[in-house]
Amino acid sequence: xxxxxxxxxxxxxxxxxxxxxxxxxxxxxxxxxxxxxxxxxxxxxxxxxxxxxxxxxxxxxxxxxxxxxxxxxxxxxxxxxxxxxxxxxxxxxxxxxxxxxxxxxxxxxxxxxxxxxxxxxxxxxxxxxxxxxxxxxxxxxxxxxxxxxxxxxxxxxxxxxxxxxxxxxxxxxxxxxxxxxxxxxxxxxxxxxxxxxxxxxxxxxxxxxxxxxxxxxxxxxxxxxxxxxxxxxxxxxxxxxxxxxxxxxxxxxxxxxxxxxxxxxxxxxxxxxxxxxxxxxxxxxxxxxxxxxxxxxxxxxxxxxxxxxxxxxxxxxxxxxxxxxxxxxxxxxxxxxxxxxxxxxxxxxxxxxxxxxxxxxxxxxxxxxxxxxxxxxxxxxxxxxxxxxxxxxxxx
Amino acid sequence: xxxxxxxxxxxxxxxxxxxxxxxxxxxxxxxxxxxxxxxxxxxxxxxxxxxxxxxxxxxxxxxxxxxxxxxxxxxxxxxxxxxxxxxxxxxxxxxxxxxxxxxxxxxxxxxxxxxxxxxxxxxxxxxxxxxxxxxxxxxxxxxxxxxxxxxxxxxxxxxxxxxxxxxxxxxxxxxxxxxxxxxxxxxxxxxxxxxxxxxxxxxxxxxxxxxxxxxxxxxxxxxxxxxxxxxxxxxxxxxxxxxxxxxxxxxxxxxxxxxxxxxxxxxxxxxxxxxxxxxxxxxxxxxxxxxxxxxxxxxxxxxxxxxxxxxxxxxxxxxxxxxxxxxxxxxxxxxxxxxxxxxxxxxxxxxxxxxxxxxxxxxxxxxxxxxxxxxxxxxxxxxxxxxxxxxxxxxx
Numbered sequence: 075x076x077x078x079x080x081x082x083x084x085x086x087x088x089x090x091x092x093x094x095x096x097x098x099x100x101x102x103x104x105x106x107x108x109x110x111x112x113x114x115x116x117x118x119x120x121x122x123x124x125x126x127x128x129x130x131x132x133x134x135x136x137x138x139x140x141x142x143x144x145x146x147x148x149x150x151x152x153x154x155x156x157x158x159x160x161x162x163x164x165x166x167x168x169x170x171x172x173x174x175x176x177x178x179x180x181x182x183x184x185x186x187x188x189x190x191x192x193x194x195x196x197x198x199x200x201x202x203x204x205x206x207x208x209x210x211x212x213x214x215x216x217x218x219x220x221x222x223x224x225x226x227x228x229x230x231x232x233x234x235x236x237x238x239x240x241x242x243x244x245x246x247x248x249x250x251x252x253x254x255x256x257x258x259x260x261x262x263x264x265x266x267x268x269x270x271x272x273x274x275x276x277x278x279x280x281x282x283x284x285x286x287x288x289x290x291x292x293x294x295x296x297x298x299x300x301x302x303x304x305x306x307x308x309x310x311x312x313x314x315x316x317x318x319x320x321x322x323x324x325x326x327x328x329x330x331x332x333x334x335x336x337x338x339x340x341x342x343x344x345x346x347x348x349x350x351x352x353x354x355x356x357x358x359x360x361x362x363x364x365x366x367x368x369x370x371x372x373x374x375x376x377x378x379x380x381x382x383x384x385x386x387x388x389x390x391x392x393x394x395x396x397x398x399x400x401x402x403x404x405x406x407x408x409x410x411x412x413x414x415x416x417x418x419x420x421x422x423x424x425x426x427x428x429x430x431x432x433x434x435x436x437x438x439x440x441x442x443x444x445x446x447x448x449x450x451x452x453x454x455x456x457x458x459x460x461x462x463x464x465x466x467x468x469x470x
Numbered sequence: 471x472x473x474x475x476x477x478x479x480x481x482x483x484x485x486x487x488x489x490x491x492x493x494x495x496x497x498x499x500x501x502x503x504x505x506x507x508x509x510x511x512x513x514x515x516x517x518x519x520x521x522x523x524x525x526x527x528x529x530x531x532x533x534x535x536x537x538x539x540x541x542x543x544x545x546x547x548x549x550x551x552x553x554x555x556x557x558x559x560x561x562x563x564x565x566x567x568x569x570x571x572x573x574x575x576x577x578x579x580x581x582x583x584x585x586x587x588x589x590x591x592x593x594x595x596x597x598x599x600x601x602x603x604x605x606x607x608x609x610x611x612x613x614x615x616x617x618x619x620x621x622x623x624x625x626x627x628x629x630x631x632x633x634x635x636x637x638x639x640x641x642x643x644x645x646x647x648x649x650x651x652x653x654x655x656x657x658x659x660x661x662x663x664x665x666x667x668x669x670x671x672x673x674x675x676x677x678x679x680x681x682x683x684x685x686x687x688x689x690x691x692x693x694x695x696x697x698x699x700x701x702x703x704x705x706x707x708x709x710x711x712x713x714x715x716x717x718x719x720x721x722x723x724x725x726x727x728x729x730x731x732x733x734x735x736x737x738x739x740x741x742x743x744x745x746x747x748x749x750x751x752x753x754x755x756x757x758x759x760x761x762x763x764x765x766x767x768x769x770x771x772x773x774x775x776x777x778x779x780x781x782x783x784x785x786x787x788x789x790x791x792x793x794x795x796x797x798x799x800x801x802x803x804x805x806x807x808x809x810x811x812x813x814x815x816x817x818x819x820x821x822x823x824x825x826x827x828x829x830x831x832x833x834x835x836x837x838x839x840x841x842x843x844x845x846x847x848x849x850x851x852x853x854x855x856x857x858x859x860x861x862x863x864x865x866x
Contacts, residue, residue, distance in 0.1 A: 075587065075589070075641065075677050075678050075734075076586060076587060076734075076735055076738070076739070076742055077585060077586055077587065077588065077589050077742075078589075079589075080585070080586060080742045080745040080746055080749075081738075081742060081745075083745040083748065083749070084738075084741055084742060084745055091543075116539060116540060117539075118535075120534040120535060120538075121534055121538050126529045126530075126534065129525070129529045129758075130526050130529045130530060133522045133525045133526045133529075134522075134526060138516040138517055138522065138718075139514075139516060139718075141721070142516075142517050142718060142719045142720065142721050142722055143512060143720060143721050144512060144720045144721050145721050147487075177751070178574065178751070178752070178753060179751075179753060181751040181753055182751035182752070182753070183751075184751060185749075185750055185751030186751070189473060189476070190472060190473055190476060191471065191472060191473065192473065193471075193473050193474075193475075207748065210745075210748045210749045211748075211749070211751065213749070214749035214750065245471065281471050282471050322534075322535075322538060323538045324538065324539060324540045325537070325538050325539050325540050325541050325754075325756070325757030325758070326538055326756050326757065326758065327753060327754070327755070327756050327757075338471075338472075339472055342472070342477075342480075343472070345480055346472055346473075346476045346477065346480060349476040349477075349479040349480055349606075350476055352479065352603065352606045352607075353476075353479070353581075353606045353607070353609070353610035354581055354610065354750040354751070354752065355573070355574070355575075355577040355578035355579075355580060355581030355582070355607065355750070355752065356574070356578070356750065356751065356752060357574060357575060357577055357578070357723060358721075358723070359723070359756070360721070360722050360723050360755075360756040360759055361721030361722065361723075362525075362721070362722065363756055
């Protein structure tokens, strides 16, 4: 008989996907030019040509037995060496290859990190607004996801709320910076305070508390700044990464967990991840993709368009009177809706063929997520439409 | 803190991997020519050149946004259409694309099939000798794996044992044909009796019982025969497949679950599998690999060497007085050891640089698995060494 757990999950259909499907339907009806779809976060810039060239070279010249053969259960050695060296150089770290565990994107990285460090009955703390998929990841561990209210002035961490929520059942804190959906970049100050609090709680409760850090937007930071590396601020950190955004490779399913070498049992965690893999059927990411990504690990796609788009949207939102925090990175912006009910606001916008995601599924009401993985011309046209919509519906 | 479930799994190190590691170590000491490694089942023939050509063509000419973009959550449509058409043609079926769910190899296929149809506390029945990884797959569902003793005359199903073992807790029967490690190919008669018994038990217990059929060796069948398609004999069948063996692509991680269109809730199972994926972080296999495999779905690597090797080994084993059933397929053979303790037998063989896997980890004692994914010259030389070993140690 079908396991009812999954049947029930099916009933909770993804809000983001439902809105995106409506946008797709509307494109069919009135043409893509007339639809302004700010709902889905799919990279809109091509992967670097060097990646494609590397794949072609592999398929042309590599020994087919080696190229198509099983990678070792802990991942391809060249991939692990390259990622360790790259992180060591950028962040002054001392990762060894055995601290890098290749996964099928950040999704698999997070699921491995959570399953390895969280037991049934444990609690995982995260902060609103948060990526809705965290809920099934945590629930599948038999654990409880506790979502703390946001600091809406800058979307950094509300440490009063965190201090009060901490209890001995908390096995892990799950952060996402740069943040989907708020676009916030956690500051050095935020990460320093978080590290201090978590160290104090570890001592107080006498057990490890892991920081699981979801970092797929690490390279999309604006104004010439960089994302402070969370693992530098707290030893028990598992950094979960995907090349989906930085190299525009979401369909190729490639990412990793980087285990802080000073984490408890750091050298044991890689082998523990292989056991998680055995029990979920994950195994390693595609071997050829591991090799080609190793060839281009220091590169990114041309990500500049996201900053251009953000500035256009931010300026428009401010001009139209929205309450909005300027994003430090990602390809999302998270303004407050112009009425209390963001679902109603987004429904009205849809009648103007403007597609945006209300914030309720991100763990807090009243806001909306706009994604700007779009051509800049499309963003400009969309801002025209937004202005019409706001004038007509809200008299602004 | 590290989840002890995985730490304990780590302690139960894979016997196959341990033996393969010893063989590798020995190759370093005395040279590969002097080591006869029948331990690991890695395909030994290259993938068809058409697959590599298809990958190169994709990376040269496809729209990079489409090629590297997310595939739909239920998989690439062209892959699903191609597989459905191929299975319909070969087996007279009526699969629609939504009955094909792409996975990262058979491992992920089995884990999806099991999680979707088995609940915590349920029982899954399989037959010795069985692939040892079934145990973590089933245990991760919170279910119990019941291993039934073998029919050692032909390694078909012992229906007396199965009839006695059946009980209302059985949610699924897990078969593997052609079989790793015995090489047995389940006959039409076996599959007919299995289907009849399972239908009777479904009626008796008033609930569905799924047949989960692990079929990565489907195309490696000897003597010009074919594997009868298990799903034809029982409607509630989920066929789990991998291209690892037929196309020699184990590292590329590509396979599928095919849902029998007459299974209960057949049209709901694909979406249910996406929910399993969400909770394990699987998502879809690499998008470019789905596309390239769709291009070559009807092909196989040149698999003839496995039959050549099997005949050489089988004839040698018979001549040396081993009790052995001639395999109908796969790249394994499963003779009885020449002493009761197969672990002792394999240890003695290792001193002659002959590496074989004792059957204990396959759920029954006293036998050994020999894999022949090797050049035929190597197999011939290995048979010479086997003869020396058997003469010296057992006076045959």
